[in-house]
Amino acid sequence: MSSVDAHVVVLGAGHAGGTLVALLRQYGFDGPITLVGDEPIAPYQRPPLSKAWLKGEADADSLALKPLEFYAENQIDFRPGVAAVKLKRSDKVVELSDGSSLSYDILVIATGMRPNRLPVPGAELAGVLSLRTAADAEQLKAHLKPGAHLAIIGGGYIGLEVAASARALGAEATVIEREPRILARSACEALSTFFADYHRARGVKFELGAGVDSLTGADGKVTGVKLSDGRTIPAEVVLVGVGGKPNDELAAEAGLETARGVVVDLEARTSDPSIFAIGDVSHRPMPHYDRMFGPESVPSALEQAKQVACAITGRPAPTPEVPWNWSDQYDLKLQIAGLPFDADKILIRGDPASGKFAIFHLKGDLIQSVEAVNAPPEYMMGRQLIGNRKPVNLDKLADPSISMKEVAA
Amino acid sequence: MAKITYIENNGTEHVIDVKPGLTVMEGAVKNNIPGIDADCGGACACATCHVYVDEAWKDKTGTSSAMEESMLDFAENVEPNSRLSCQIKVTEELDGLIVRMPESQH
Numbered sequence: 299m300s301s302v303d304a305h306v307v308v309l310g311a312g313h314a315g316g317t318l319v320a321l322l323r324q325y326g327f328d329g330p331i332t333l334v335g336d337e338p339i340a341p342y343q344r345p346p347l348s349k350a351w352l353k354g355e356a357d358a359d360s361l362a363l364k365p366l367e368f369y370a371e372n373q374i375d376f377r378p379g380v381a382a383v384k385l386k387r388s389d390k391v392v393e394l395s396d397g398s399s400l401s402y403d404i405l406v407i408a409t410g411m412r413p414n415r416l417p418v419p420g421a422e423l424a425g426v427l428s429l430r431t432a433a434d435a436e437q438l439k440a441h442l443k444p445g446a447h448l449a450i451i452g453g454g455y456i457g458l459e460v461a462a463s464a465r466a467l468g469a470e471a472t473v474i475e476r477e478p479r480i481l482a483r484s485a486c487e488a489l490s491t492f493f494a495d496y497h498r499a500r501g502v503k504f505e506l507g508a509g510v511d512s513l514t515g516a517d518g519k520v521t522g523v524k525l526s527d528g529r530t531i532p533a534e535v536v537l538v539g540v541g542g543k544p545n546d547e548l549a550a551e552a553g554l555e556t557a558r559g560v561v562v563d564l565e566a567r568t569s570d571p572s573i574f575a576i577g578d579v580s581h582r583p584m585p586h587y588d589r590m591f592g593p594e595s596v597p598s599a600l601e602q603a604k605q606v607a608c609a610i611t612g613r614p615a616p617t618p619e620v621p622w623n624w625s626d627q628y629d630l631k632l633q634i635a636g637l638p639f640d641a642d643k644i645l646i647r648g649d650p651a652s653g654k655f656a657i658f659h660l661k662g663d664l665i666q667s668v669e670a671v672n673a674p675p676e677y678m679m680g681r682q683l684i685g686n687r688k689p690v691n692l693d694k695l696a697d698p699s700i701s702m703k704e705v706a707a
Numbered sequence: 708m709a710k711i712t713y714i715e716n717n718g719t720e721h722v723i724d725v726k727p728g729l730t731v732m733e734g735a736v737k738n739n740i741p742g743i744d745a746d747c748g749g750a751c752a753c754a755t756c757h758v759y760v761d762e763a764w765k766d767k768t769g770t771s772s773a774m775e776e777s778m779l780d781f782a783e784n785v786e787p788n789s790r791l792s793c794q795i796k797v798t799e800e801l802d803g804l805i806v807r808m809p810e811s812q813h
Contacts (some may be wrong), residue, residue, distance in 0.1 A: 320739050324739055343748045364737055597747075597750075598752070600744070617813070619813060622753070626752075626754040631752060674777040674778045674781065675777060678754065678780075682781075703781075
Protein backbone atom coordinates (compact mmCIF):
# COMPACT_ATOMS: atom_id res chain seq x y z
CA MET A 299 0.00 0.00 0.00
CA SER A 300 1.46 3.36 -0.99
CA SER A 301 0.47 5.40 2.03
CA VAL A 302 3.55 7.50 2.79
CA ASP A 303 1.80 10.84 2.34
CA ALA A 304 -1.73 9.63 2.96
CA HIS A 305 -3.89 11.62 5.38
CA VAL A 306 -4.76 9.30 8.25
CA VAL A 307 -7.89 10.29 10.16
CA VAL A 308 -8.49 8.49 13.47
CA LEU A 309 -12.00 8.75 14.92
CA GLY A 310 -11.90 8.20 18.66
CA ALA A 311 -9.11 9.32 21.00
CA GLY A 312 -9.24 6.48 23.51
CA HIS A 313 -6.62 3.88 24.34
CA ALA A 314 -6.76 2.41 20.81
CA GLY A 315 -6.72 5.66 18.82
CA GLY A 316 -4.16 7.32 21.08
CA THR A 317 -1.82 4.33 20.86
CA LEU A 318 -2.17 4.12 17.08
CA VAL A 319 -1.16 7.72 16.35
CA ALA A 320 1.94 7.37 18.59
CA LEU A 321 2.91 4.07 16.92
CA LEU A 322 2.54 5.60 13.44
CA ARG A 323 5.13 8.24 14.34
CA GLN A 324 7.29 5.65 16.10
CA TYR A 325 7.24 3.52 12.95
CA GLY A 326 8.34 6.48 10.82
CA PHE A 327 5.05 7.48 9.19
CA ASP A 328 5.41 11.21 8.44
CA GLY A 329 2.19 11.97 6.60
CA PRO A 330 -0.59 14.08 8.11
CA ILE A 331 -2.54 12.58 11.05
CA THR A 332 -5.78 13.92 12.51
CA LEU A 333 -7.06 12.50 15.80
CA VAL A 334 -10.69 13.28 16.63
CA GLY A 335 -12.11 12.54 20.09
CA ASP A 336 -15.42 13.45 21.73
CA GLU A 337 -13.90 13.74 25.21
CA PRO A 338 -12.37 17.07 26.27
CA ILE A 339 -8.95 15.59 27.13
CA ALA A 340 -6.09 13.80 25.39
CA PRO A 341 -6.02 9.97 25.23
CA TYR A 342 -5.62 8.29 28.61
CA GLN A 343 -5.66 4.87 30.23
CA ARG A 344 -9.10 3.69 31.33
CA PRO A 345 -8.16 0.67 33.51
CA PRO A 346 -6.97 2.76 36.51
CA LEU A 347 -10.32 4.64 36.63
CA SER A 348 -11.88 1.88 38.74
CA LYS A 349 -8.72 1.21 40.75
CA ALA A 350 -5.65 3.40 41.43
CA TRP A 351 -7.24 6.61 40.15
CA LEU A 352 -10.44 6.14 42.16
CA LYS A 353 -8.39 5.54 45.29
CA GLY A 354 -6.37 8.73 44.68
CA GLU A 355 -3.16 6.83 43.89
CA ALA A 356 -2.86 8.18 40.33
CA ASP A 357 -3.35 11.69 38.89
CA ALA A 358 -4.40 13.01 35.48
CA ASP A 359 -0.79 13.22 34.28
CA SER A 360 -0.12 9.59 35.05
CA LEU A 361 -3.36 8.53 33.33
CA ALA A 362 -2.46 10.36 30.09
CA LEU A 363 -0.96 8.11 27.42
CA LYS A 364 1.26 11.00 26.31
CA PRO A 365 1.70 14.58 27.55
CA LEU A 366 -0.57 17.04 25.69
CA GLU A 367 2.45 18.67 23.97
CA PHE A 368 3.25 15.34 22.34
CA TYR A 369 0.54 15.77 19.71
CA ALA A 370 1.66 19.20 18.47
CA GLU A 371 5.35 18.25 18.68
CA ASN A 372 4.65 15.24 16.49
CA GLN A 373 2.45 17.06 13.96
CA ILE A 374 -0.66 15.22 15.09
CA ASP A 375 -3.73 17.42 14.66
CA PHE A 376 -5.58 16.48 17.85
CA ARG A 377 -9.17 17.71 17.99
CA PRO A 378 -10.75 17.15 21.41
CA GLY A 379 -14.44 17.62 22.13
CA VAL A 380 -15.51 16.69 18.60
CA ALA A 381 -17.37 13.62 17.37
CA ALA A 382 -17.83 12.24 13.88
CA VAL A 383 -21.48 12.40 12.82
CA LYS A 384 -21.47 11.06 9.26
CA LEU A 385 -19.19 9.01 7.08
CA LYS A 386 -19.40 9.49 3.29
CA ARG A 387 -17.28 6.69 1.92
CA SER A 388 -17.83 7.57 -1.74
CA ASP A 389 -16.18 10.98 -1.17
CA LYS A 390 -13.78 9.74 1.57
CA VAL A 391 -15.12 12.45 3.86
CA VAL A 392 -16.13 12.49 7.54
CA GLU A 393 -18.50 15.15 8.85
CA LEU A 394 -17.86 16.30 12.41
CA SER A 395 -20.12 17.58 15.18
CA ASP A 396 -18.61 21.09 14.97
CA GLY A 397 -19.89 21.46 11.40
CA SER A 398 -16.50 20.91 9.78
CA SER A 399 -15.51 17.96 7.64
CA LEU A 400 -12.31 16.03 7.03
CA SER A 401 -11.07 14.31 3.88
CA TYR A 402 -9.16 11.11 4.48
CA ASP A 403 -7.07 8.68 2.52
CA ILE A 404 -7.09 6.18 5.39
CA LEU A 405 -9.75 6.20 8.09
CA VAL A 406 -9.49 4.41 11.43
CA ILE A 407 -12.65 3.96 13.47
CA ALA A 408 -11.77 3.74 17.16
CA THR A 409 -14.97 5.04 18.69
CA GLY A 410 -15.13 2.46 21.50
CA MET A 411 -18.25 1.44 23.38
CA ARG A 412 -20.79 3.17 25.56
CA PRO A 413 -22.21 1.76 28.79
CA ASN A 414 -25.67 0.22 28.65
CA ARG A 415 -28.34 2.21 30.46
CA LEU A 416 -30.64 0.56 32.93
CA PRO A 417 -34.14 0.39 31.39
CA VAL A 418 -35.98 1.09 34.66
CA PRO A 419 -37.77 4.11 36.17
CA GLY A 420 -35.41 6.42 38.03
CA ALA A 421 -32.36 5.73 35.83
CA GLU A 422 -32.12 9.48 35.09
CA LEU A 423 -31.81 10.52 38.77
CA ALA A 424 -28.70 12.41 39.90
CA GLY A 425 -26.20 10.03 41.48
CA VAL A 426 -26.91 7.22 39.01
CA LEU A 427 -23.59 6.79 37.27
CA SER A 428 -21.77 4.61 34.82
CA LEU A 429 -18.00 4.26 34.52
CA ARG A 430 -16.38 4.65 31.15
CA THR A 431 -14.66 8.03 31.05
CA ALA A 432 -12.45 10.11 33.34
CA ALA A 433 -15.42 12.46 33.79
CA ASP A 434 -17.55 9.50 34.97
CA ALA A 435 -14.80 8.50 37.41
CA GLU A 436 -14.54 12.07 38.72
CA GLN A 437 -18.27 12.04 39.58
CA LEU A 438 -18.06 8.63 41.22
CA LYS A 439 -15.01 9.62 43.26
CA ALA A 440 -16.81 12.70 44.61
CA HIS A 441 -19.44 10.38 46.15
CA LEU A 442 -17.14 7.77 47.68
CA LYS A 443 -16.66 9.26 51.12
CA PRO A 444 -16.36 7.26 54.34
CA GLY A 445 -19.81 5.99 55.31
CA ALA A 446 -21.37 6.66 51.89
CA HIS A 447 -23.68 3.97 50.54
CA LEU A 448 -22.81 2.75 47.06
CA ALA A 449 -25.05 0.31 45.20
CA ILE A 450 -23.43 -1.39 42.23
CA ILE A 451 -25.80 -2.86 39.67
CA GLY A 452 -23.98 -5.60 37.79
CA GLY A 453 -21.43 -8.00 39.26
CA GLY A 454 -18.82 -7.83 36.50
CA TYR A 455 -15.15 -6.85 36.79
CA ILE A 456 -15.78 -3.09 36.76
CA GLY A 457 -18.38 -3.42 39.51
CA LEU A 458 -16.11 -5.60 41.65
CA GLU A 459 -13.09 -3.34 41.18
CA VAL A 460 -15.16 -0.33 42.21
CA ALA A 461 -16.51 -2.27 45.23
CA ALA A 462 -12.92 -2.96 46.34
CA SER A 463 -11.92 0.68 45.84
CA ALA A 464 -15.05 1.88 47.68
CA ARG A 465 -14.18 -0.29 50.69
CA ALA A 466 -10.62 1.07 50.66
CA LEU A 467 -12.16 4.57 50.83
CA GLY A 468 -14.41 3.61 53.73
CA ALA A 469 -17.69 3.54 51.77
CA GLU A 470 -20.31 0.79 52.07
CA ALA A 471 -20.88 -1.24 48.93
CA THR A 472 -23.70 -3.55 47.84
CA VAL A 473 -23.42 -5.46 44.57
CA ILE A 474 -26.75 -6.29 42.91
CA GLU A 475 -26.60 -9.00 40.27
CA ARG A 476 -29.43 -10.44 38.17
CA GLU A 477 -27.70 -13.83 37.73
CA PRO A 478 -27.36 -16.23 40.67
CA ARG A 479 -23.61 -15.53 40.78
CA ILE A 480 -21.21 -12.65 40.07
CA LEU A 481 -18.98 -12.72 36.95
CA ALA A 482 -21.58 -15.05 35.39
CA ARG A 483 -20.78 -13.87 31.86
CA SER A 484 -17.01 -14.01 32.10
CA ALA A 485 -15.79 -16.52 34.71
CA CYS A 486 -16.45 -20.05 35.91
CA GLU A 487 -18.34 -20.80 39.10
CA ALA A 488 -15.25 -21.52 41.21
CA LEU A 489 -13.82 -18.09 40.46
CA SER A 490 -17.18 -16.38 41.09
CA THR A 491 -17.42 -18.07 44.48
CA PHE A 492 -13.86 -17.14 45.40
CA PHE A 493 -14.31 -13.46 44.54
CA ALA A 494 -17.71 -13.22 46.24
CA ASP A 495 -16.27 -14.72 49.45
CA TYR A 496 -13.22 -12.44 49.31
CA HIS A 497 -15.40 -9.36 48.93
CA ARG A 498 -17.85 -10.47 51.65
CA ALA A 499 -14.96 -10.90 54.08
CA ARG A 500 -14.09 -7.24 53.40
CA GLY A 501 -17.58 -5.95 54.05
CA VAL A 502 -19.16 -5.95 50.58
CA LYS A 503 -22.78 -7.13 50.52
CA PHE A 504 -24.29 -9.09 47.66
CA GLU A 505 -27.83 -9.39 46.33
CA LEU A 506 -27.62 -12.25 43.85
CA GLY A 507 -30.38 -13.40 41.51
CA ALA A 508 -31.91 -10.00 42.20
CA GLY A 509 -33.89 -8.04 39.62
CA VAL A 510 -34.02 -4.25 39.73
CA ASP A 511 -37.56 -2.85 39.70
CA SER A 512 -36.71 0.85 39.84
CA LEU A 513 -34.43 3.45 41.37
CA THR A 514 -36.00 5.52 44.11
CA GLY A 515 -35.28 9.21 44.55
CA ALA A 516 -36.02 12.44 46.37
CA ASP A 517 -35.49 15.98 45.03
CA GLY A 518 -34.10 14.54 41.83
CA LYS A 519 -31.39 12.56 43.62
CA VAL A 520 -31.20 8.79 43.90
CA THR A 521 -31.96 7.35 47.36
CA GLY A 522 -32.02 3.62 46.71
CA VAL A 523 -32.48 0.62 44.47
CA LYS A 524 -35.87 -1.11 44.64
CA LEU A 525 -35.53 -4.83 43.94
CA SER A 526 -38.17 -6.99 42.25
CA ASP A 527 -38.87 -8.72 45.58
CA GLY A 528 -40.02 -5.38 46.99
CA ARG A 529 -37.03 -4.59 49.21
CA THR A 530 -35.11 -1.34 48.76
CA ILE A 531 -31.32 -1.08 49.12
CA PRO A 532 -30.56 2.46 50.34
CA ALA A 533 -27.88 4.28 48.33
CA GLU A 534 -26.84 7.87 47.65
CA VAL A 535 -24.86 6.73 44.66
CA VAL A 536 -25.58 3.94 42.19
CA LEU A 537 -23.06 2.60 39.70
CA VAL A 538 -24.58 0.83 36.71
CA GLY A 539 -22.12 -1.69 35.29
CA VAL A 540 -24.20 -3.90 33.02
CA GLY A 541 -22.05 -4.09 29.92
CA GLY A 542 -21.81 -1.85 26.90
CA LYS A 543 -22.58 -1.44 23.24
CA PRO A 544 -20.07 -0.71 20.45
CA ASN A 545 -20.35 2.77 18.92
CA ASP A 546 -20.64 1.28 15.44
CA GLU A 547 -23.67 3.21 14.11
CA LEU A 548 -21.54 5.58 11.99
CA ALA A 549 -19.94 2.58 10.28
CA ALA A 550 -23.20 0.68 9.88
CA GLU A 551 -24.97 3.70 8.36
CA ALA A 552 -22.10 4.02 5.88
CA GLY A 553 -22.67 0.43 4.80
CA LEU A 554 -19.65 -1.20 6.47
CA GLU A 555 -20.20 -4.76 7.63
CA THR A 556 -21.08 -4.88 11.33
CA ALA A 557 -21.97 -7.65 13.80
CA ARG A 558 -21.95 -6.36 17.37
CA GLY A 559 -19.12 -4.09 16.27
CA VAL A 560 -17.40 -3.30 12.98
CA VAL A 561 -16.23 -6.51 11.33
CA VAL A 562 -12.47 -6.48 10.63
CA ASP A 563 -9.77 -8.90 9.48
CA LEU A 564 -6.41 -9.70 11.08
CA GLU A 565 -5.01 -6.36 9.83
CA ALA A 566 -8.00 -4.67 11.51
CA ARG A 567 -9.26 -3.69 8.05
CA THR A 568 -13.02 -3.37 7.50
CA SER A 569 -15.00 -4.38 4.42
CA ASP A 570 -13.76 -1.07 2.89
CA PRO A 571 -9.99 -1.34 2.18
CA SER A 572 -9.44 2.36 3.10
CA ILE A 573 -11.03 1.95 6.52
CA PHE A 574 -9.77 0.17 9.63
CA ALA A 575 -11.54 -0.35 12.97
CA ILE A 576 -9.74 -1.02 16.27
CA GLY A 577 -10.52 -1.45 19.95
CA ASP A 578 -13.90 -2.00 21.57
CA VAL A 579 -15.83 -0.92 18.47
CA SER A 580 -14.40 -3.78 16.40
CA HIS A 581 -15.54 -7.36 15.97
CA ARG A 582 -12.32 -9.22 15.22
CA PRO A 583 -10.91 -12.61 14.33
CA MET A 584 -9.47 -14.61 17.24
CA PRO A 585 -6.94 -16.78 15.41
CA HIS A 586 -6.29 -19.15 18.34
CA TYR A 587 -10.00 -19.99 18.48
CA ASP A 588 -11.10 -19.90 14.80
CA ARG A 589 -13.89 -17.43 15.39
CA MET A 590 -14.87 -13.77 15.56
CA PHE A 591 -15.23 -11.97 18.90
CA GLY A 592 -15.13 -8.59 20.60
CA PRO A 593 -12.72 -9.03 23.54
CA GLU A 594 -13.45 -5.54 24.99
CA SER A 595 -9.95 -5.35 26.43
CA VAL A 596 -7.01 -2.96 26.40
CA PRO A 597 -4.51 -5.62 25.21
CA SER A 598 -6.72 -6.36 22.20
CA ALA A 599 -6.95 -2.64 21.37
CA LEU A 600 -3.16 -2.32 21.59
CA GLU A 601 -2.63 -5.37 19.39
CA GLN A 602 -4.96 -3.96 16.75
CA ALA A 603 -3.25 -0.53 16.92
CA LYS A 604 -0.01 -2.40 16.08
CA GLN A 605 -1.71 -4.26 13.22
CA VAL A 606 -2.90 -1.00 11.65
CA ALA A 607 0.39 0.84 12.19
CA CYS A 608 2.19 -2.07 10.48
CA ALA A 609 -0.31 -2.17 7.59
CA ILE A 610 -0.05 1.59 6.96
CA THR A 611 3.75 1.72 7.15
CA GLY A 612 4.30 -1.48 5.19
CA ARG A 613 5.83 -3.44 8.07
CA PRO A 614 5.15 -7.18 8.27
CA ALA A 615 2.00 -7.99 10.25
CA PRO A 616 2.71 -8.68 13.93
CA THR A 617 2.37 -12.27 15.21
CA PRO A 618 -1.14 -12.80 16.65
CA GLU A 619 -1.12 -12.51 20.44
CA VAL A 620 -2.91 -14.75 22.90
CA PRO A 621 -5.76 -12.60 24.27
CA TRP A 622 -5.30 -11.60 27.87
CA ASN A 623 -6.61 -9.30 30.55
CA TRP A 624 -6.23 -8.54 34.22
CA SER A 625 -8.12 -7.25 37.25
CA ASP A 626 -6.81 -5.88 40.55
CA GLN A 627 -9.04 -6.13 43.62
CA TYR A 628 -7.67 -5.61 47.15
CA ASP A 629 -4.38 -7.52 47.23
CA LEU A 630 -5.54 -9.90 44.50
CA LYS A 631 -4.10 -9.82 41.03
CA LEU A 632 -6.20 -11.79 38.56
CA GLN A 633 -4.50 -12.46 35.24
CA ILE A 634 -6.46 -14.14 32.47
CA ALA A 635 -4.92 -15.61 29.33
CA GLY A 636 -6.98 -17.00 26.47
CA LEU A 637 -10.73 -17.42 26.21
CA PRO A 638 -12.65 -20.46 27.47
CA PHE A 639 -14.17 -21.25 24.03
CA ASP A 640 -14.82 -24.96 23.36
CA ALA A 641 -13.47 -26.00 26.76
CA ASP A 642 -14.81 -29.33 28.04
CA LYS A 643 -13.09 -29.51 31.42
CA ILE A 644 -12.06 -27.25 34.27
CA LEU A 645 -8.96 -27.98 36.34
CA ILE A 646 -8.07 -26.08 39.50
CA ARG A 647 -4.37 -25.93 40.40
CA GLY A 648 -3.72 -24.88 44.00
CA ASP A 649 -6.16 -24.22 46.81
CA PRO A 650 -8.46 -21.20 46.39
CA ALA A 651 -8.55 -20.89 50.21
CA SER A 652 -4.83 -20.01 50.09
CA GLY A 653 -5.61 -16.97 47.87
CA LYS A 654 -3.16 -18.28 45.27
CA PHE A 655 -4.45 -20.62 42.57
CA ALA A 656 -5.24 -20.97 38.89
CA ILE A 657 -8.23 -22.30 36.98
CA PHE A 658 -7.45 -23.94 33.65
CA HIS A 659 -10.13 -24.36 30.98
CA LEU A 660 -9.19 -27.38 28.88
CA LYS A 661 -10.21 -28.88 25.57
CA GLY A 662 -8.89 -32.40 25.95
CA ASP A 663 -5.24 -31.85 26.89
CA LEU A 664 -5.01 -28.37 25.35
CA ILE A 665 -5.28 -25.23 27.49
CA GLN A 666 -7.93 -22.85 26.11
CA SER A 667 -7.66 -20.30 28.91
CA VAL A 668 -6.32 -19.78 32.41
CA GLU A 669 -7.57 -17.53 35.21
CA ALA A 670 -4.68 -17.06 37.64
CA VAL A 671 -5.13 -15.42 41.05
CA ASN A 672 -1.82 -14.20 42.52
CA ALA A 673 -0.20 -16.91 40.42
CA PRO A 674 2.11 -15.37 37.77
CA PRO A 675 3.84 -18.67 36.81
CA GLU A 676 0.49 -20.26 35.92
CA TYR A 677 -0.50 -17.17 33.96
CA MET A 678 2.80 -16.73 32.10
CA MET A 679 3.25 -20.41 31.27
CA GLY A 680 -0.44 -20.89 30.55
CA ARG A 681 -0.29 -18.05 28.04
CA GLN A 682 2.66 -19.66 26.26
CA LEU A 683 0.95 -23.05 26.16
CA ILE A 684 -2.22 -21.51 24.73
CA GLY A 685 -0.12 -19.79 22.06
CA ASN A 686 1.89 -22.82 20.98
CA ARG A 687 -1.03 -25.28 21.31
CA LYS A 688 1.16 -27.78 23.14
CA PRO A 689 -0.75 -30.57 24.92
CA VAL A 690 -0.15 -30.84 28.67
CA ASN A 691 -0.13 -33.74 31.11
CA LEU A 692 -3.22 -33.03 33.22
CA ASP A 693 -1.97 -34.99 36.25
CA LYS A 694 1.14 -32.82 36.39
CA LEU A 695 -0.88 -29.65 35.80
CA ALA A 696 -3.16 -30.52 38.74
CA ASP A 697 -0.20 -30.95 41.10
CA PRO A 698 1.08 -27.58 42.39
CA SER A 699 4.22 -29.25 43.75
CA ILE A 700 5.32 -29.75 40.13
CA SER A 701 6.60 -26.43 38.74
CA MET A 702 4.94 -24.87 35.70
CA LYS A 703 8.27 -25.12 33.88
CA GLU A 704 8.19 -28.87 34.36
CA VAL A 705 4.52 -29.03 33.35
CA ALA A 706 5.40 -27.24 30.10
CA ALA A 707 8.60 -29.19 29.43
CA MET B 708 15.21 15.55 36.84
CA ALA B 709 17.11 12.35 36.20
CA LYS B 710 18.80 11.75 32.87
CA ILE B 711 18.04 8.23 31.71
CA THR B 712 19.59 6.56 28.67
CA TYR B 713 17.32 4.03 26.97
CA ILE B 714 19.14 1.83 24.45
CA GLU B 715 17.04 -0.04 21.90
CA ASN B 716 17.97 -3.57 20.93
CA ASN B 717 19.37 -2.24 17.62
CA GLY B 718 21.72 0.09 19.53
CA THR B 719 19.76 3.35 19.07
CA GLU B 720 20.18 5.52 22.17
CA HIS B 721 17.58 7.87 23.62
CA VAL B 722 18.63 10.20 26.42
CA ILE B 723 15.61 11.54 28.29
CA ASP B 724 15.10 13.79 31.33
CA VAL B 725 12.59 11.96 33.50
CA LYS B 726 10.72 13.57 36.38
CA PRO B 727 11.33 11.88 39.74
CA GLY B 728 8.21 10.03 40.87
CA LEU B 729 7.54 8.54 37.45
CA THR B 730 8.70 5.02 36.71
CA VAL B 731 11.45 4.15 34.24
CA MET B 732 8.67 2.63 32.08
CA GLU B 733 6.64 5.87 32.13
CA GLY B 734 9.73 7.87 31.14
CA ALA B 735 9.98 5.76 27.98
CA VAL B 736 6.28 5.51 27.13
CA LYS B 737 5.46 9.21 27.62
CA ASN B 738 8.36 10.09 25.31
CA ASN B 739 7.30 7.50 22.69
CA ILE B 740 10.56 5.52 22.95
CA PRO B 741 10.26 2.26 21.01
CA GLY B 742 10.97 -1.07 22.70
CA ILE B 743 8.96 -0.78 25.90
CA ASP B 744 5.32 -1.76 25.31
CA ALA B 745 3.89 -1.65 28.86
CA ASP B 746 0.52 -3.05 27.80
CA CYS B 747 -0.92 -3.03 31.33
CA GLY B 748 0.20 0.54 32.03
CA GLY B 749 2.29 -0.36 35.07
CA ALA B 750 0.16 -2.87 36.98
CA CYS B 751 2.94 -5.51 36.95
CA ALA B 752 0.51 -7.74 35.04
CA CYS B 753 2.08 -8.27 31.62
CA ALA B 754 5.91 -8.26 31.59
CA THR B 755 6.06 -6.15 28.40
CA CYS B 756 8.27 -3.42 29.90
CA HIS B 757 11.26 -5.71 30.41
CA VAL B 758 14.69 -3.98 30.47
CA TYR B 759 18.28 -4.88 31.32
CA VAL B 760 19.65 -2.52 33.96
CA ASP B 761 23.27 -1.50 33.36
CA GLU B 762 25.47 -3.40 35.86
CA ALA B 763 26.73 -0.17 37.45
CA TRP B 764 23.14 0.74 38.39
CA LYS B 765 21.88 -2.60 39.65
CA ASP B 766 22.09 -1.74 43.35
CA LYS B 767 20.64 1.77 43.05
CA THR B 768 17.53 0.51 41.25
CA GLY B 769 16.65 -1.74 44.21
CA THR B 770 15.35 -5.27 44.25
CA SER B 771 12.33 -6.87 42.60
CA SER B 772 9.17 -7.72 44.52
CA ALA B 773 8.06 -11.36 44.62
CA MET B 774 5.41 -10.60 41.99
CA GLU B 775 7.92 -8.97 39.63
CA GLU B 776 10.43 -11.77 40.13
CA SER B 777 7.79 -14.35 39.43
CA MET B 778 6.71 -12.60 36.20
CA LEU B 779 10.32 -12.22 35.05
CA ASP B 780 11.05 -15.85 35.78
CA PHE B 781 8.74 -16.78 32.90
CA ALA B 782 9.50 -13.92 30.49
CA GLU B 783 11.71 -14.46 27.44
CA ASN B 784 15.44 -13.62 27.19
CA VAL B 785 15.76 -12.97 30.92
CA GLU B 786 19.22 -12.13 32.36
CA PRO B 787 20.36 -11.61 35.96
CA ASN B 788 20.02 -7.82 35.44
CA SER B 789 16.48 -8.05 34.04
CA ARG B 790 13.81 -5.83 35.58
CA LEU B 791 10.28 -4.74 34.79
CA SER B 792 10.75 -1.01 34.22
CA CYS B 793 7.27 -0.20 35.61
CA GLN B 794 8.58 -1.31 39.01
CA ILE B 795 11.59 1.07 39.09
CA LYS B 796 10.66 4.49 40.51
CA VAL B 797 12.80 7.35 39.24
CA THR B 798 14.62 9.40 41.89
CA GLU B 799 17.39 12.04 41.65
CA GLU B 800 19.68 9.18 42.69
CA LEU B 801 19.05 7.52 39.33
CA ASP B 802 20.45 10.48 37.34
CA GLY B 803 22.62 8.81 34.69
CA LEU B 804 20.80 5.44 34.67
CA ILE B 805 21.28 3.27 31.60
CA VAL B 806 18.78 0.57 30.59
CA ARG B 807 18.79 -1.65 27.50
CA MET B 808 15.79 -3.18 25.78
CA PRO B 809 15.35 -6.86 24.88
CA GLU B 810 14.77 -7.99 21.30
CA SER B 811 11.02 -8.24 21.81
CA GLN B 812 8.43 -7.73 24.55
CA HIS B 813 5.96 -10.29 23.19
